[in-house]
Amino acid sequence: MKVRRLTLHNFRGVQNGTVLLDGHALLVGRNSVGKSTICEALDLVLGPERLFRRPVIDEYDFHAAKYQEVEGRLPEVRIEVILTELSPEAERRFKGRLRRWSAAALDFVDTSPDALEVADEEGVEWCLPVVFLGRFDPADDDFVAGTFFAHPEVVTDDLTDEAQQLGAGLKPFTREDKWLCGFLYLRANRTGSRALSFQRGSLIDTIVRLESRTEGSLWEKALRDVEAVTIAGEDSGFAKIRTEVRQRVDRFLNLTDDPNAVDLQVSELTREHLREVLRLFVSTQPGAHGVPFNRLSTGSLNLLVFALLTYIAELKGDDSVIFAMEEPEIALPPHAQRRLVDFVVKRMGQVIVTSHSPYVIEKFDPEQIVVLSRDAAGALTSTNVTLPDDFKRKKYGDNRRQFAEAVLARAVLVVEGATEAAAFPIIADALDQDSSVDYQHLDLAGVSIFDAGNDASVPLFAPVFAAMGKPVYGIHDTPTSPLSADATAKAADFTKYEVIQHAGVEKLLVTEIPVEVLRRFANKITTRPDYVPEWGILEEAADDEAVRDHVFTILKGRKGAEGYTPLLLAECSGIAELPASMAEFLQQIDDDLRPDIAAEPDGT
Incomplete structure (x- = not known):
């Protein structure tokens, strides 16, 4: 599965824009042209955990920060993605939500007056159109957002409340649906610590989910292991404190007869709490003492990320990952930049990279380079580098x-x-x-x-x-x-x-x-x-x-x-x-x- 077309409306610095991709893509352009905006837009549509972060969008995700009602209508952020090269599993799962796509026309076949004839032409395939919608809700004084299948669109009755709902007439594109797309987004390492944490959507969380498919729920076992850890044992200095606390609490609360009615645990014994407190510890030479990963240098963090990507690629398979990566060159020497790009290009189904490094750019063929430009009115355009014949x-x-x-x-x-x-x-x-x-x-x-x-x-x-x-x-x-x-x-x-x-x-x-x-x-x-x-x-x-x-x-x-x-x-x-x-x-x-x-x- 690959991203073939991305259309943005009213999102951040982009009033309107279309980006065409054909397999692996390197996004280039001057600073602030919209490279990061494109990656964030893809994450909003395809990221399995993105909509569970609060807030999903805010005032500055709307073009020119205009989100209040204008002439009786609320401005809406709209990001549409066309996915092609669908796997047999995806075609079965999304049957009825697919449209025919022409690689030559770069558009849906059913928009052509000769749709039946075009449908049999070479270069025509099934595609999956999906869309993210977001807007401000004055009634709740908050922003609402969601992802939906963009086809088919059911016509709603304008006289009902349903017509006013976000995505009215569209079926939700769920987290489980997104997992089948295999989208990963690695931001520039200014937020790299999150990529190596256990938070939802991180690289380690992706690994845990993939391993859980074959090993069973890893979180269940981790919770049992944590619960079994004894902090206030008989030989512990906390034992007396626990006993004294129980005696005093028992005067006011009706405790059970369980000897552990008052106990000390290392965690709240919930998945979410474990996500917050679990840390990857790493020992690097010349020292021998392990430290939390976020105490390592920026370059070491990037190499850790690289190592996790190799793990994910092996778990997911070579052709099932759409991988967006911002500025992989940060804190990496040239040889490591080239090695990282070589790996992801060879092992991921589709790689979408932004970079300012010639060592990264030289690893892409000219046809894979997408040059972005944006005018003062917010019109975003993309041009693929094409060498003369x-x-x-x-x-x-x-x-x-x-x-x-x-x-x-x-x-x-x-x-x-x-x-x-x-x-x-x-x-x-x-x-x-x-x-x-x-x-x-x-x-x-x-x-x-x-x-x-x-x-x-x-x-x-x-x-x-x-x-x-x-x-x-x-x-x-x-x-x-x-x-x-x-x-x-x-x-x-x-x-x-x-x-x-x-x-x-x-x-x-x-x-x-x-x-x-x-x-x-x-x-x-x-x-x-x-x-x-x-x-x-x-x-x-x-x-x-x-x-x-x-x-x-x-x-x-x-x-x-x-x-x-x-x-x-x-x-x-x-x-x-x-x-x-x-x-x-x-x-x-x-x-x-x-x-x-x-x-x-x-x-x-």
């Missing part, structure tokens, strides 16, 4: 880490090589430090620099990033051969695009950087241990042209990210000493992004 998959594989960072970025700057990729951040540093320039650094603007490998490849990436809904900028020097018609057409997808009138970045630098800066650089660089003696020493009497030729030879001799170009640019103290072509392009990017940054909506 003529874009070679190997090119994506060779640049997987760069793609991951670009997916996280607000905008992308595509350059032609490692030298340029190293140069632009240093130019941005100099602009940012120059008080005479109104400039926002690339890092603060959220711009990722992408190394295309050569000048002819720069335009190829324009449609790729533009399809993600990102501003994309391209710059390269004059190619030795004219660009192909196809590359020229792709360059039209750049938000801004510039071809520098030089045959290489080294020629640009020695031409546009003042000679006094070049001379200063040439004199300093000779002291480096990696300086090649054959490049010679700049003579003090060298004229401007000789200085440029000398520095050009040095820059060409030591290219790339570890080359000498960053050292040369580090000599530039302000905009007047920077290469104008590159500095002006960065300023154009800044001017272009400023309005977009200022217009970002708030919310989650």
Whole structure:
């Protein structure tokens, strides 16, 4: 069973929105776009224990916190989920609640005028539509909420009280129904302590429920074991206290003849109390003393969560878990992030992940990446990353880490090589430090620099990033051969695009950087241990042209990210000493992004 479509109305920062998923999904987008909102929405619809928490929803779960009656109607939170790839057991259990779904049309078949013909087409299957509804009840001065089967909807009589009830005409989608969906939600570790507790809906509670199917009620045995623990035995210091208390209480209460009529127990002997007081104790090296799990480091907690997920996957089976996970990278080193994602993708039926880590993102194929955006009016949209038909998959594989960072970025700057990729951040540093320039650094603007490998490849990436809904900028020097018609057409997808009138970045630098800066650089660089003696020493009497030729030879001799170009640019103290072509392009990017940054909506 998998989530195929999620539709939200009037929920938190989202006025209206639809998210389409196709198997495993990585949700990406800027901060506060709605990634956590989507996970919370899925939990409200599919979480077996979510509706048993109080309150289920509150004022701020309504868009713009508007929950009071408007024009005679109460605003309603509505979250609808379409579940596909149903198991035979689910089809039997929910028979009569199912609808036909077309993977091609991404909609119900019975909405088509040719429904009978479409129902026999390939890609049509049974789906289960379910819905969460919530609103404010003025009579009780409280919020009411529930989950329901969204089909079939029975028409109610408008003249009866039934029509005014929440979910009128819909049958409840119960906790037992939800357990069949196998939904798990792991929030970011700011609430990670709950995931490892015994509270309802936690990972350990899920394990207890699964084990109870074969082992019988584990809580019954635990209660009997706790009841058997003797605290006030004859050799206990509490024995005298118990005796004295009994003698005094017996004067006022008619106690039984049982010798344990007054006793001390370690618990109230209820399931709920055990859930509150039971703790997982863990001993980690180099110490040997066990401590409650919540006293461990954040990284250790995450690894504990990972261990429990492996347990749940084995108990549930490979294809029966819909697993939503927020920011698995918190407090985990890169190798642990990759290991965690590898595991859940391979072992869970469907994984829905939010992340800001390139180490997580690079584990997903582009088709699995869902880019979210939301406007100021609260309209949420989702776009699946789609590589152009003529874009070679190997090119994506060779640049997987760069793609991951670009997916996280607000905008992308595509350059032609490692030298340029190293140069632009240093130019941005100099602009940012120059008080005479109104400039926002690339890092603060959220711009990722992408190394295309050569000048002819720069335009190829324009449609790729533009399809993600990102501003994309391209710059390269004059190619030795004219660009192909196809590359020229792709360059039209750049938000801004510039071809520098030089045959290489080294020629640009020695031409546009003042000679006094070049001379200063040439004199300093000779002291480096990696300086090649054959490049010679700049003579003090060298004229401007000789200085440029000398520095050009040095820059060409030591290219790339570890080359000498960053050292040369580090000599530039302000905009007047920077290469104008590159500095002006960065300023154009800044001017272009400023309005977009200022217009970002708030919310989650």
